[in-house]
Structures are given as C-alpha cells and as structure tokens.
Amino acid sequence: MHYFFAGTLLLVYLVFCWCCWRNYQHRQQKIVASHPTALNSTANEILIAYASQSGSAATLASQTALQLQDAGKESIRVALNQLTPALLAQAKTLLVIASTYGEGEAPDNGNRFIARTLGKLQQNSLQHLQVAILGLGDSSYQHFCGFAHQLQHELQYRGAHFLTDLIEVDKLEDSALRHWQYYLGQISGQSHYPDWSKPAYGQWKIVQRECINSGSPGAPAFHLKLIPLTDFIAADAWHAGDIAEIGPGNSAQTIQHFLQQLNRQTIVPEDLLYSDLAFAQERLAELKQLDDETLLRSLPDLPHREYSIASVPAENSLDLLVRQVNIAPGHYGLGSGWLSVHAQLQQPIRLRIRPNTHFHSPITNCPLILIGNGTGIAGLRAHLANPLRAGTRNWLLFGERTAAADSFFNSDLVHWQKTGVLVRLDQVFSRDAQPGAARYVQDLLQPNAREICQWVNEGAAIFVCGSLQGMAQAVDDTLRTILGTQQLESLADQRRYCRDVY
Numbered sequence: 377m378h379y380f381f382a383g384t385l386l387l388v389y390l391v392f393c394w395c396c397w398r399n400y401q402h403r404q405q406k407i408v409a410s411h412p413t414a415l416n417s418t419a420n421e422i423l424i425a426y427a428s429q430s431g432s433a434a435t436l437a438s439q440t441a442l443q444l445q446d447a448g449k450e451s452i453r454v455a456l457n458q459l460t461p462a463l464l465a466q467a468k469t470l471l472v473i474a475s476t477y478g479e480g481e482a483p484d485n486g487n488r489f490i491a492r493t494l495g496k497l498q499q500n501s502l503q504h505l506q507v508a509i510l511g512l513g514d515s516s517y518q519h520f521c522g523f524a525h526q527l528q529h530e531l532q533y534r535g536a537h538f539l540t541d542l543i544e545v546d547k548l549e550d551s552a553l554r555h556w557q558y559y560l561g562q563i564s565g566q567s568h569y570p571d572w573s574k575p576a577y578g579q580w581k582i583v584q585r586e587c588i589n590s591g592s593p594g595a596p597a598f599h600l601k602l603i604p605l606t607d608f609i610a611a612d613a614w615h616a617g618d619i620a621e622i623g624p625g626n627s628a629q630t631i632q633h634f635l636q637q638l639n640r641q642t643i644v645p646e647d648l649l650y651s652d653l654a655f656a657q658e659r660l661a662e663l664k665q666l667d668d669e670t671l672l673r674s675l676p677d678l679p680h681r682e683y684s685i686a687s688v689p690a691e692n693s694l695d696l697l698v699r700q701v702n703i704a705p706g707h708y709g710l711g712s713g714w715l716s717v718h719a720q721l722q723q724p725i726r727l728r729i730r731p732n733t734h735f736h737s738p739i740t741n742c743p744l745i746l747i748g749n750g751t752g753i754a755g756l757r758a759h760l761a762n763p764l765r766a767g768t769r770n771w772l773l774f775g776e777r778t779a780a781a782d783s784f785f786n787s788d789l790v791h792w793q794k795t796g797v798l799v800r801l802d803q804v805f806s807r808d809a810q811p812g813a814a815r816y817v818q819d820l821l822q823p824n825a826r827e828i829c830q831w832v833n834e835g836a837a838i839f840v841c842g843s844l845q846g847m848a849q850a851v852d853d854t855l856r857t858i859l860g861t862q863q864l865e866s867l868a869d870q871r872r873y874c875r876d877v878y
C-alpha cells in the first residue's frame with residue numbers, strides 16, 4: 377500500500393516536472409523559430425541582437441526573449457552582424473547583448489555591424505530607436521566591455537535614445553544580470569518575473585520605519601533603518617552608491633488565501649513566506665496533487681527588488697527611502713509593500729548588497745554636482761554622508777512635489793550646509809507653483825548653466841539619481857545643451873557623469 381501511494385506521488389511529481397519542461401521547451405522553440413524570420417520583423421517586435429564568441433551573450437539573448445515573451449512582448453533574436461539599416465529603420469526598441477574580445481574588439485558575429493551597418497547611417501538617423509546595451513566582459517582586461525562601449529558611442533552619435541546606461545557584466549556576475557532583468561521589466565511593463573539567478577541573501581532587520589511625507593500629494597515615502605541580525609556592520613559592508621537587493625515576503629493574508637484555495641491545513645504559513653504565490657496561482661490544479669513537502673519544494677522564491685542605499689556604514693544603519701506602490705486599496709507593490717507594510721520591525725529581512733561600482737564616489741576628492749528627484753535623493757545622500765569625501769564641496773539640485781511635505785532628509789541637508797559639506801542647495805517643488813507653471817529639477821539646470829560649466833571645468837563630477845521616466849532624459853538633454861554632447865560623453869568616459877536611474 378505504502379509503495380503504491382509513494383509511486384502515485386512520484387508519478388504526479390514527474391508529470392508536473394514534465395509539464396514545466398514541455399512548457400519551457402515550447403517557449404524556447406518559439407523563440408528559436410523566430411530567428412529565420414528576423415529580416416521580416418514588424419515595428420512592434422523588440423529586436424534583440426547579440427554578439428557572442430563562446431555563447432554566453434547568445435544564451436542571455438534567449439533568456440531575454442523568454443522574459444519578454446512571458447510579459448506578452450514579441451521579440452526577434454539575431455546576431456549583431458545580421459542587423460541591417462532597414463531593420464533598424466523599422467524597429468522601435470533594440471536590446472544589444474555584446475561581449476568583448478582581443479583588445480576591446482567585437483566577437484566574430486558582431487565585427488561587421490559598425491562598419492557595414494551603422495557606417496551607412498547618418499548622424500541622428502536613429503532618433504526613433506530606444507536602445508539598451510548589456511556588455512559582457514572581464515575587468516581584468518584593459519578594455520573592459522570595450523566593444524559594448526564602442527557600440528554605445530556609435531548608436532549615441534546616430535541619435536538613439538538610451539533606456540538605461542550601459543550595464544557592464546564582469547565575468548557574468550549575476551547581480552548585474554538581475555539589474556538587466558529589472559529594465560526588461562520596465563520595457564515590457566511586467567514587474568513580476570523570476571530571477572535568472574538567486575541572490576544569496578543575508579539576514580537583516582528593520583529597526584526603524586517612518587513615513588516622511590505625510591500630507592504629500594505623492595504616494596507615501598518611508599525612511600527605513602536596517603541592521604544585520606548580528607547587530608554588526610563592518611566599515612566596508614557597502615560603499616556610497618551601492619544597492620540593497622531585498623528578498624520580499626508575502627503578507628499573512630496572501631498566504632492565508634493561498635492555503636484556503638489549496639484546502640491545506642498541514643502547511644505551516646511561515647514555510648510559504650518567500651514563495652512566489654503568483655506563480656503558484658497559475659498551477660493550482662497541479663499543485664493540489666502534490667504532498668506538502670514536494671509542493672513547497674516546487675515553488676520558486678519571490679523575485680528580488682532593488683533600492684538605493686541612502687547611508688554609509690559609519691552611520692551604523694543601512695537606510696532606504698522606499699516609495700509605496702499602491703496597486704489597489706490595501707494591495708501594494710511586492711517590494712515596497714513588504715518593506716513599508718507587511719514586514720514587521722525586528723523581523724528577519726532578506727537583503728544583500730549589490731556593488732554598484734559605476735555609481736561609487738570618485739576616487740579623487742573632486743567636487744560633486746548631485747542631481748535627483750523623489751526617492752533618488754537616497755543614492756545622493758549616501759555620497760554626502762561619505763566620510764571619505766570629507767573636505768570637498770558638493771552641490772545638490774533636487775526636485776519633489778511640495779516643500780511642506782516632501783523635503784526629504786531636510787535636517788541632514790541643513791546640517792551639511794552648516795558644516796560646509798553642501799555649499800549649494802537648489803530645490804524645486806512642482807506642486808507649489810501656480811497651475812501650468814510647474815518646474816522640475818531639470819528646470820534648475822539651465823538658469824545655473826554658467827556655474828555648472830565652471831564646476832565641471834574645476835573638475836566636478838555629475839551624479840544623477842531618480843526617475844528614468846521624465847527626469848533622467850530631461851536632465852541628460854539639458855546637460856548636453858549646457859556642456860555639449862562631446863564634453864558630456866567625455867565626462868561619462870572619465871566616470872565623471874554617473875547615473876543611477878530607475
């Protein structure tokens with residue numbers, strides 16, 4: 377009898393695994409099948425081009441296509457050399473995944489793209505095209521992601537609009553790939569996707585949580601302080617500019633609802649805390665057949681969420697500024713809901729640090745021009761708090777909705793003004809203006825053009841943090857007008873124009 381029961385269970389589990397595998401194969405076949413039709417693509421299809429020697433970029437291109445397909449977006453996947461001027465003229469969105477070989481050169485299947493395809497296109501002829509580039513490389517080589525950078529320059533020259541700054545992946549480092557997944561979520565409008573690689577989280581706890589914009593016309597923003605469960609923060613636990621990756625959990629109601637649907641009293645609710653119950657929702661009939669242990673094992677974890685760290689280790693807490701996303705009454709975004717409502721103070725929180733080297737403070741003690749809006753002030757605050765930068769001058773330009781409710785970290789800013797860390801502070805609040813006369817942080821730049829040029833000539837670096845939609849592009853456009861495209865790009869090459877936008 378026991379054998380029969382165990383055998384039936386095993387059979388059900390194998391059928392479940394087979395169904396998942398078939399599903400994967402079917403999706404994979406659809407993507408591979410799309411390959412030969414590449415030259416007949418439609419404007420709504422996202423072009424995914426890869427330049428790959430040993431296969432990693434090609435594999436990532438397939439994974440990219442699968443994530444987009446799961447979000448209902450059609451794409452076609454081609455080797456970079458297969459892209460023609462006609463395809464580029466027709467497409468709206470191009471995602472490039474490119475590795476680098478030799479002395480910063482292209483892999484074989486991408487080595488003719490610049491000369492043969494882009495070379496035929498005039499300056500600003502790709503203004504209709506939205507682009508994102510994932511560069512694969514190895515930082516032990518002199519020209520780290522050199523080919524991806526070259527592609528960025530060439531596409532920029534032809535006016536392509538960049539959805540995000542080039543994402544560099546060092547030795548296939550998984551956190552950079554999760555960052556790429558975040559932008560795929562933005563492009564496809566689907567923020568729920570399984571992580572390609574699981575972050576190995578540490579255990580932290582929230583020790584303080586405060587809504588710091590009561591009465592704001594915007595969504596609530598929460599200032600959180602977290603510390604490790606061990607209470608010990610090493611001096612180099614993270615650097616100003618780094619990102620906290622959070623492993624969200626389910627609310628008690630979500631777990632309860634799920635268990636009711638399964639009609640299972642034998643599962644302990646805590647065992648479902650981090651499980652992806654949205655994934656489970658689509659497979660309820662199959663899951664009902666499984667025993668508790670197999671069921672729990674078959675559920676993937678919830679995907680991670682990223683937040684700019686607002687503090688430095690010397691302040692003895694890892695601070696975040698989290699904007700609550702409200703999807704429906706009482707129903708919040710996965711990460712922001714977890715951090716602002718569902719997770720309890722002192723409860724273990726899954727967190728790991730993603731080193732965000734392109735947004736670290738400059739090594740030299742040059743002045744900083746910090747530009748941001750909304751929760752973007754988090755990533756900028758960390759640079760102001762950075763004790764390694766003591767004695768340098770900083771200028772913060774910040775935009776939010778109302779001065780009364782949205783003056784984030786105001787007491788810190790006042791303190792840094794007194795101590796000389798912050799020599800200039802320009803803030804603008806859009807909702808305080810007369811209707812029709814709203815001004816945003818980008819509108820602070822042109823009136824200060826002369827001073828911005830002066831600071832840059834004196835060696836300043838420009839750091840931008842906050843909204844990808846609206847702010848980042850408008851700031852970039854205005855800086856191009858003020859400094860000229862060539863100077864801005866040369867600042868970017870020298871890591872003196874750094875952005876962390878989302």
Ligand SMILES: Cc1cc2nc3c(=O)[nH]c(=O)nc-3n(C[C@H](O)[C@H](O)[C@H](O)COP(=O)(O)OP(=O)(O)OC[C@H]3O[C@@H](n4cnc5c(N)ncnc54)[C@H](O)[C@@H]3O)c2cc1C
Pocket residue numbers: 558567568619681682683684685697698699700701702703708709710711712713751752754755876877878
């Ligand atoms: C580098 C980086 C730094 C960041 N720093 C910060 C920061 O400092 N502070 C900050 O607040 N954020 C920051 N973010 C954004 C953050 O990572 C999250 O994207 C944000 O908190 C929203 O995630 P969420 O899980 O709460 O919402 P999600 O669950 O991802 O929902 C997001 C949106 O998806 C839609 N949606 C999701 N589920 C549903 C549904 N069931 N029905 C209808 N619509 C739905 C809604 O439009 C919703 O607004 C950063 C992002 C990056 C990449």
Ligand SMILES: Cc1cc2nc3c(=O)[nH]c(=O)nc-3n(C[C@H](O)[C@H](O)[C@H](O)COP(=O)(O)O)c2cc1C
Pocket residue numbers: 427428429430431432433434475476477478479480481483512513514515517518519520521522547548
């Ligand atoms: C011979 C050789 C040369 C390389 N040269 C560079 C280089 O100049 N710059 C760089 O960033 N990475 C360099 N790399 C690292 C590759 O770009 C990296 O391993 C990448 O992940 C390979 O992706 P692929 O499998 O899609 O070709 C080199 C690797 C090899 C084997």
